[in-house]
Amino acid sequence: MEIHHTRFLLIGKSYRVDISLIIPPMFEFNLVARQGNARAGTFHTPHGDLSTPVFAPVGTQATVKTLTPEQLKGLGASLVLSNTYHLYLRPGDELVAELGGLHQFMQWPNPILTDSGGYQVFSLSDTRKIDDEGVTFKSHIDGSTHRFTPERSIQIQNNLGADIIMTFDECSDPNDRDYTRIAMERTHRWAERSLRAHQRADQALFGIVQGGVDPDLRVKSAEFISSLPFPGIAIGGLSVGETKAEMHATLGVVTPLLPEHKPRYLMGVGTPEDLIHGIARGIDIFDCVLPTRLARHNAVFSPEGRLNLMNAVYARDARPIDESCDCYTCRTFTRAYLRHLISAKESLAGTLLSIHNLHTMINLVNNIRTSIIDGTFESKVRLWLEQWHGNAERVKSKVDQ
């Protein structure tokens, strides 16, 4: 029923393509409940239903670092993000296709999302050259020269076979307004080209809204991307150097302009606090390297704030990381043991800290979803923000995730 409604809305905007050909029913998005702008929904994909809001752990190179798929399932992870740029370079998208696609290759039976590679390519600022057709860049692995265009990015993503894929976009520095306008306009042209290039009905291609922190550009981009027959909308260009206030204001401008019955994905965000703010502003899907990257730097989320377990103060601390947490790490190990593993350079530390950090994010999002459904989100949101405030420091994404 929802899919017909979506089609009707789009036809109401006079878009002339028969979108039933482009948005297969398998990507139906049903809203289950709302509280203010916050939404709880179900997004259907060929690899199962996603309960939204959802937080996607990042598996850059076809693995969420230090974790087996079995451990990831044990955490209740549903959606996993993987990076097109990295997989294109190594092991190569054709090799992945030959081995049955990304789900089969990495043995993740649940939904997968791939980005377009654009973000990574643009962040190679010393070696890449942009033109209207695409981007030429050098591999961070061996310095060899490569070229991405919207068509090539989609072809690679078609080979990888994720359930959710992204248009090729340009993410600009939000503090450079003139360039941000140019990048946004190019992103729009590339969105149309990505849509035309897309070949697989079993993959949902999401459009990406850009425009930095300029409300006028964001309005323009939100309206343009919403006018195209994408089954979902991503918001890019945030958590890349702007302030928290600017990010929240930008979300406040963009989300009211997006179609109600399409999932909204806030790319590369973020901290526990960012998730709460994003959900309160109508976001459905998040991804971030933060939980696993912090784990590799010995840092963990906790209601006491972010802790660095290498600190000598934890050497004889018999408490778990977070006494209120029921992840495997907190149910099993003391801070003293975790600090020992870190100090002894044992890679198990990365595994155990990743388990805790990912559990914290997934559990938080699950609790928020429940509160949206039972109507308590707005009464709990202040408490959650207070509880997670001390974990708010943001870490920027880089090519080497």
Add this chain to the structure above:
Amino acid sequence: MEIHHTRFLLIGKSYRVDISLIIPPMFEFNLVARQGNARAGTFHTPHGDLSTPVFAPVGTQATVKTLTPEQLKGLGASLVLSNTYHLYLRPGDELVAELGGLHQFMQWPNPILTDSGGYQVFSLSDTRKIDDEGVTFKSHIDGSTHRFTPERSIQIQNNLGADIIMTFDECSDPNDRDYTRIAMERTHRWAERSLRAHQRADQALFGIVQGGVDPDLRVKSAEFISSLPFPGIAIGGLSVGETKAEMHATLGVVTPLLPEHKPRYLMGVGTPEDLIHGIARGIDIFDCVLPTRLARHNAVFSPEGRLNLMNAVYARDARPIDESCDCYTCRTFTRAYLRHLISAKESLAGTLLSIHNLHTMINLVNNIRTSIIDGTFESKVRLWLEQWHGNAERVKSKVDQ
């Protein structure tokens, strides 16, 4: 019943200590079956019964590298070895004791064995000084000076709290006969001192037979160590530079001289082939870093021989490591994916390869135990030796395990 029998035998040798005070009934060893010299038994410990023969994965720094205790349990591991030298230096045995002992600290609820630290200390050949009282050495971590004596080693092991602990011994170069005799005699004096220093009835202190590859010395050492009231006997000084033939010959000399009703532990051995040979010669307990160390060097056991999965030939190989293996890694992943993880420097490779290599060892020993019980060991041993022959290359242990 077995414990009384053991006591009787020892009293028969005119040893005057009332060994019921030294060998608590909790360390009873029952022989379940024999085939030739091979034995299947049950060794009772305060943390559960060990079915022997048993292979102990090595958790040098209070963790079997790259694996959670949960994953280790999933592999069917029962006994885990940890290293006194490493834990003494970091995090410190007193800290471990304060946090409830090693089982509690590393959350391994099953039996643990610690070595005495002797092997590691002696292998620091550039910085250690030996005298009859003990060894002075420099830490490989920070160069600080420390001293181990038999009394100190036992005190540290009492603090750590493993179920099975070792006398402080000197492992000599088997090719230096004169020095081997001196080291053996010192090992014997230290065995008596270790026995006197031992304080905890809930830990089984094993004596260690030394003597290199000299049959006369080995006979002398086996007889002397057997005359002391140890609840189990270890054989040290093998797999340290001698040939395979010398190792087998030495085992052939030693094991017939050991008391039937005490478990026999062959220290630091070995490959799948070594285990088969050891069991055929009456060994009950093995440990080796090989499965996890090979995993960190991208190598895996297989009936095809040892494979290095970094090899480009595996890039598109859709088979598991070993089609006859039912470990998580082989049930789940292709060689191509494992090679990708290695090539992309993902630490998950170490985890998945460790799972396979440890499963191979544990499963082999379990199959051998079953064959001893059902009387088919002698008919199967040739097949097993043929099957695992290609994995025979030996890797020496070093301080940095």
